[in-house]
Amino acid sequence: MSFFKSPLAIAIGAAVIGLAQPAIADDAVTATQTEEKSTKGWxxxxxxGEKQTITIDTNETTWSNLDVSPDGKNIVFDMLGDLYIMPIGGGKATALTSDMGWNIQPKFSPDGKHIAFISxxxxxxxxxxxDVDGKNLRQVSKEVNNIVHNPAWSPDGQYIAVKQGQVTGRxxxxxxxxxxxxxxxxxxxxxxxxHGAKSQxxxxxxxxxxxxxxxYYSVDATSGVRWEYNKNSLDAVFExxxxxxATGEEETVIRGAxxxxxxxxSxxxxxxxxxxxxxxxNEMIGSxxxxxxxxxxxxRVYAGLDRxxxxxNGAHGNTPSFAYTPDGKSLVFWxxxxxxxxxxxxxxxxVIPTRVVAEKQITPALRFAVDVAPDTFKVKLARWSQISPDGETALFQALGYLYVKDIASGKVKRLTKQTDHFEFYPSYSRDGKSIVYTTxxxxxxxAIRVVSANGGxxxxxxxxxGHYISPSFSPNGKNVLFKKVTGGYLLSGDWSMHPGIYLVNANGGEAKRIIKRGDNPHFGADSERIYFSTMSDETHRELKSVNLNGQEERSHFKGDYVFDFKVSPNGQYVAFIEHFNTFVAPFTSTGKTLSINKGEKAFPVKQVSKYSGDFLNWKADSSALTWAFGPTLYQRKLTDTFAFVDGASDNTDExxxxxxxxxxxQKADKPEGMIALVGGKVVTMRNAENEQEIIDNGVILIKENRIVAVGKQGELDVPSTAKVMDISGKxxxxxxxxxxxxxxxxxxNLQPQQNWNQYSNLSFGVTTIHDPSNxxxxxxxxxxxxxxxxxxxPRTYSVGRILYAGxxxxxxTPISNLEDAEFxxxxxxxxxxxxxxxxxxPRRETRQQVLEAAKNMEIMVVPEGGSKFQHNMNMIVDGHTGVEHALPIPNIYSDIEQMWGQTNVGFTPTFVVxxxxxxxxxxxxxxTNVWENERLMSFVPEYVVKPRSIRPSKAPERHYNHINVAKTAKQLRDKGVTVHIGAHGxxxxxxAHWELWSMAQGGFTPWQALRSGTIDGARYLGMDRDLGTIEQGKLADLAIIDGDVLSNIRDSEKVAYTVINGRVYDAATMNEIGNYDNKRQPFFFENGAQTQMHPATAEYMEEKAHTYHWKH
Known part of the structure; x- marks a missing residue:
């Protein structure tokens, strides 16, 4: 047994036991009042927005928490965010709540007059x-940043204990x-x-x-601070x-397998x-x-609870609450x-017979059409954007190369003409005559290169x-400062030794390492001292400096949630980014590390950006700061920022x-010519909700990048100008x-010319990807x-960086109101x-505000499911585009089938995770012997695949949860909910094929699984005008498979040819064929040497995977 004493607990105990029970106070927080610091007016x-009313009539409920009244006559329970009461013998339930609030986990007070619940x-x-009749709702807790669940009354009825959940960096x-x-x-x-503030x-x-x-309470007793997936639940996970x-002693009461x-x-x-x-x-159950x-x-009194x-993570509780009858002779449970x-x-x-008839208000799901393949498109992603010292030119990187824009005329042109390598990280010299960049x-x-500002x-x-980033000239123009990083994942691992911050002569020569670690190196006013930043802990970034020998380290500023620092060329100011906005302050020195953040009171700190900031830069004379995001480059003069600056404007706050x-x-890629694919079995997915159209001995005519005709061989004429490909048997x-x-x-931010990861995706027939975090x-x-x-x-779409609550x-991403969400x-x-x-x-109003902002800007919202069942359900009610990831609960029943089936909210279960x-x-x-998959091993480094796949864990099939999830997905798809594949990288x-195979394990037929992998995903993402079916006018994105995948879904991975945008690739080699003969260049790991990932790269990739939640 373990014991832990807390003086606070002693005081609490005395308070609980000693006070007389009062009536509920008149000044208790009422239903019309909101939490402290909460959004006003929401x-x-x-x-x-628009609302719809749906009706649910069910004898089944899902994951219902319940309690028995103190007199033993009634049961109170929750279903889909509302509370109901009914006689303990069963019958038709009476609603106690019936609104858009999400009300769960009811508990009778000891005197039976009140019900505590979470809302x-x-x-x-x-x-x-x-009150027990559903009237007089009163708010008790006013948590703003945390969430509370699992209420429990003290026997005297004056206190209610809850579980309080607090998020950390995760x-x-x-x-x-x-x-x-x-x-x-x-x-x-x-x-x-x-484990303290960082505990998960x-x-x-x-x-x-x-x-x-x-x-009493349950505790995750597994080792470590982090919450982990795939724990062995037959071991002692919780106790x-x-x-x-009174004493603050903690004792373990129940523990075991x-x-x-x-x-x-009792x-x-x-x-x-x-x-x-x-x-x-037969299955994993609760007993x-x-x-x-x-x-x-x-x-054991009952075996057969839902797992x-x-x-x-059990954020709302690990299993639904149940209750004793007052005589202690029975237990009532769901x-x-x-x-x-x-x-x-x-x-x-x-069984207690139950009927619930309910009306619920829902908001229609957000979905907007995406123009997948216009002939031209607007290039939006400009990186490292900055203004020349003379103020006449904007410099930036896009489409793999450096561009300059004449600000007066608006003319945009390439800075160089070469196409041998990609160009990154440009930076002007202080005199504006030269530009340094990496390639x-x-x-x-x-390499690091220097080019005239006029081009060449x-x-x-x-x-x-090597692998070089962040170059910048010294103030005197004699040297270039840069950071050397490591490779071995997307990029070759060769020449990855000795990373750090370096200095090299601007005319070339041997580079000298100054320090081993640090980010965003740059100069201030002094050519003999460099600035850089480091993370001092989970949330604080620190600005430091050293001399050119890496000595005399000084710490200048430390900022909570600061993402970047940039010292002005004259050394008198410092700019920083906090929560995606740009700030500037005088560079104040005391010989100590100063705190710097928005709202700092010790010295002036001014926000300058209305919209998001990135790529901080200063004009060479320090008169103005620039920052950028997407296609827009912003500039702010110091005279427009601080009233104490000579020549300050009248309004420095705007x-x-x-x-x-x-x-x-920019013109989009489009091939020339016509191709005829002849002789194969064509699974069109046309009108897939109503029929299963299959054309044997089919013909698909492709002109440029679109399908111009689909039909049966002998019934469709093939023009003589078309390149004919015989795909019989496929x-x-x-x-x-x-x-x-x-x-x-x-x-x-360095990108390969050939991304092996994406070549592998294409080789398996994946032609469109939607990345929900990057x-x-x-x-x-x-x-x-x-x-x-x-x-x-593949065609690549994304949310970009997530709107993160950690x-x-x-x-x-702090969001306190609609304006924040819109930002x-x-x-x-x-x-x-x-x-x-x-x-x-954690706050529903935040999620609703994101939805409203997205609706106004015509963009979809794909929320993280997060293993939070209750939040998943109100995401559906609120009209999110879909729910990403599996529901954490093992089974769903008629209530959810009816509710979800009456919406247009999609479901991407990600069976693989x-x-x-x-x-x-x-x-x-x-x-399967993944390491022996010839196709995979042709496109992925062996040191990426083999350590993960050769020595797998082993468990009975019933322990693999993805099969249950697939069964749930099948239930929903049968009710009209679109289900999509999501291989999670x-x-x-x-x-992607594992996703299809998993669906088959859950009861999908091969055709139904393929529907989910094609047209369902296209509809979900608003791309079904162009993608998802094989019919006239659609884009020519196809997977041509050896064999009959409709007879054996496991044949789906046997892709012979991939067609994307009308271009045909031999899937085994990813050489372009058809009307073209373009050979793929060898990947770096095909040279036989296979230099391993540098440890720094492995660390970087692990951090990246956790940052963007590719790794759960």
Missing amino acids: DVLNPP DRAGGDNLWVM TIPGGSIRMYHISGGKGVLVRERL KNVAEPAFSHDGKKI IRSWDL GGAIRPTV PDGKSIAFVKREDNG LYIKDLHSGVET DLQEA AKGVFNRVNIASHEVN WSDKDLG KGKVITQEP LTAEGIDLSFE TVIPGLIDAHAHGSYGSY NSAEVFSMAELQRTGLTVA HAPGYK HVKRLKDAGAISVKSYNH AYGGISGEEYWYQH QREGLA
Whole structure:
């Protein structure tokens, strides 16, 4: 047994036990009041926009929490965000709430007069109390940044304990136990988080002892601070502990195989009912046990609960609440869609018949048409944008090369003419005569070059190839400062030794390393001192400097959530980015590290950007600061910023909202000529909701990049000018659309000319990807390169950087009102997003505000499912475009089928990373020899695949959760909900087929699985005018498969040819064929040497995978 004492708990215990029970105070927070600091004027119960009313009539409910009234006559329970009461013998339930608020987890007060529950009706999940008839709703807790769940009354009825969830750098809410007086207040902490402020482990499901002297609760007792996936739930994941409210002692009460969750104390206080995980040989189940607190004997009274959430994060609780009857002879619980009563002595179980008729208001799902392939498009993603020292020219990078724009005339042109390598990271010399930049060639690797500001051929100044970023001239123009990074993932690992910050003569020569670590190196006023930044902890970035020998280190500023620093050329000012906005302040020196943030009071700090800021730069004379995002370059003079500057303008508070538009029209890639694909079985997916159209001995005519005719051989004339390809014996399907496809498009913003990851996707027939979390600059620049034909890849769409609720500089997205939401949605749409991803924001009003902003800007919202079932359900009600990731619960029932089926909200379960059990990816490692997949190994480095696949874990099939998730997906698809494949970037192209195969395991026919992989995904993403079917007028994106995939879905990976945008590729080699003969160049790992990833690259990729949540 373990014990822990807290002086605070002693005080709490005295308070709970000693005070007399009052009536609920008249000044308790009412339903019309909102949480402190919450959004004023936003009504969760009536968000803006169109509403629809749907009707649900069901005898089944899903994941219902319940309680039994103290007199034993009634049951109160939740279903789809509303509370209901009915006689304990069953019958038609009466609604206690019926609004757009999400009301869950009801608990009767000890006197039976009130019900405590959790509701987001005032903005976020908080504790509320109402009368037993549903009247007089009163808010008790007023948490703003945290969420509370699992209410439990103290026996005297004056306190309510809850689980409080708090997010950290990761949005998995670490749990603690908090207690509120029924009259309100901030509450008192009882049991703090297990490992302090950074803990992601759950402490949940409080329950008072019979005498009120203790609180029992469940605890994630696995090792470490981080919450982890794929835990062994047959081991002791959770245990039940007690907290003595007088002494602060903590004691482990129940622990063992299968864990122990949801402690529920018997009326006489002599035993505790709880749930543990068991394997019955057919499936993973929950079992209901009772532990005698005197003898320690544990008795199973029921086996067959729906599997618990011990392997998920259990943010709202690990299993639905259940209750004793007042006489202690029975337990009432929910399982398999119905309510049950079990006699504890005999174990006899009786179903409690239930009918719920409900009307719910929903908001129609957001969905907007995407113009997939216009003949020309506007290039939006300009990087490293800056203004020349003379103020006449804008310099930026786009489409892989450097461009300049004459500000007066608006004319845009390339700075150089070469096409041998890509160009990155430009920077002017202080005199404006030269530009330094880095380059990348897959064949020759990287270099640093200097070119005249008037253009021409760049001169290499580095003596060795490498991976180079962030070059800048010294103030005197004699030297160039830069950072050397490492390769070995997307880029060759050769020449990756000795990374760090270097200095080299501007005319060329041997480079000298100054320091080993640091970001964004640059000079201030002194050519003998450099500035750089480092992360000092999870949320703070620090600006430091050293001399050219790497000595005399000084720390100047430290900022919470600061993403970047830039010192002015005269050394008198410092600019920084915080929460995506740009700020500037005088460079104040005291010999100490100064705190710097928005709202700093010690010295002037001014926000200058109205819209998002990135790529900080200063004019050479320090008179103005520039920043950029997407296609817009902004400039702000110091005279417009600070009133104390000589010549200051009258208004120094107005934020800069207008800038220089760097976008330009670019012709999209389009092949010439006509191709006829003759003899194959064509699975058109045309009118797929109503028929299964299959054309044997089919003909597909493609002109340029579109299908001009589809028919049967002998019935469709093939023009003599067409290139004919005989595809007899093969099956043609629309190109696969991976609706949830993460992946790397660059390394430190350097991009390869041939991205092996995307070649692999194409080789498996994936022609369109939608990436719901990535580096905005990398993914949108990649999308434009693909559209222009400068690189070979699937059509690439993304949300860019997620709207993140966790605490991380450059990623945390604070949203307190609609204006904040509009700011963040705009910055992403400006950069090229077709959708945004609301990522685990705990407050519902925030999620609704993102939806409203997106609706106004005509962009879709694909929220992170986050293993939060209750939030997933109100995402549907609120009209999100879809739900990304699996529902964490094991089964759904008629109530959800009816509700979801009456919406247009899509579902992308990502079977390969399915929440709640062992993920699908692990299944396919166990059951297939992935490292022997010739296609995969042709396009992916062996050191990426083999360590992950050769020695898999092993478990019975019933332990793999993706099969349950696929069954749920099949239920929903049968009700009209579109279901889409989402391979999550887990295994390059091959995992898209794992998604199809997983669907077949869940009951989809091969045709139905292919429908999900094609037209369903196109509809979901608003691309069905151009993609998803094989018919006249559609884009020629096809996968041509060896064999009959309709007979065996496992043949889907046997792609012979991939057609994208009318270009035909031999899928085995990814050489272009058809009307062209373009050979792919060798990848760096095909040279036989296979230089391994440098440890720094491995660390960078691991961090990147966690940052963008490619790795869960």
